[in-house]
Amino acid sequence: MRLEGGCYCGQVRYIAEGEPTLKAQCHCRECQYITGGAPNMFMLMPLDGFHYSKGTPKQFIRSDLDQPVTREFCAECGTHLATRRPGLPAVVVKVGTLDDPSRFGAPQMAIYTIDRQDFHQIPEGLPEFERLPKR
Numbered sequence: 336m337r338l339e340g341g342c343y344c345g346q347v348r349y350i351a352e353g354e355p356t357l358k359a360q361c362h363c364r365e366c367q368y369i370t371g372g373a374p375n376m377f378m379l380m381p382l383d384g385f386h387y388s389k390g391t392p393k394q395f396i397r398s399d400l401d402q403p404v405t406r407e408f409c410a411e412c413g414t415h416l417a418t419r420r421p422g423l424p425a426v427v428v429k430v431g432t433l434d435d436p437s438r439f440g441a442p443q444m445a446i447y448t449i450d451r452q453d454f455h456q457i458p459e460g461l462p463e464f465e466r467l468p469k470r
């Protein structure tokens with residue numbers, strides 16, 4: 336599939352090509368900051384199929400962690416677009432930044448439910464993991 340998306344103000348745009356290797360919702364505390372409190376809906380898209388077609392996002396990397404992720408967001412409007420994890424050959428794309436978020440379809444699992452809030456919804460029957468599923 337070929338997905339296009341961008342930030343709220345339009346200064347940063349991306350294209351993500353290939354098949355998603357995972358579609359999920361993440362309940363972790365970090366995602367709660369970024370979403371506004373709800374679980375974060377994301378797709379893992381192949382690294383080599385992802386590129387920015389307009390603008391350059393600002394990157395944020397925590398300095399206090401051993402293996403920090405890189406979070407990419409628009410410096411103008413603040414929209415968080417994507418995350419890169421060391422060693423992962425995929426980009427974590429935030430579904431809300433797709434031009435057509437309905438192409439997400441549905442999550443395949445809920446992860447980091449250890450940080451789940453009582454008001455978080457998990458669809459009935461969806462596999463749940465306290466952290467990440469075993470590989």
Ligand SMILES: [Zn+2]
Binds near residue numbers: 345
């Ligand atoms: Zn923007």
Ligand SMILES: [Zn+2]
Binds near residue numbers: 363365366367447
């Ligand atoms: Zn998360």
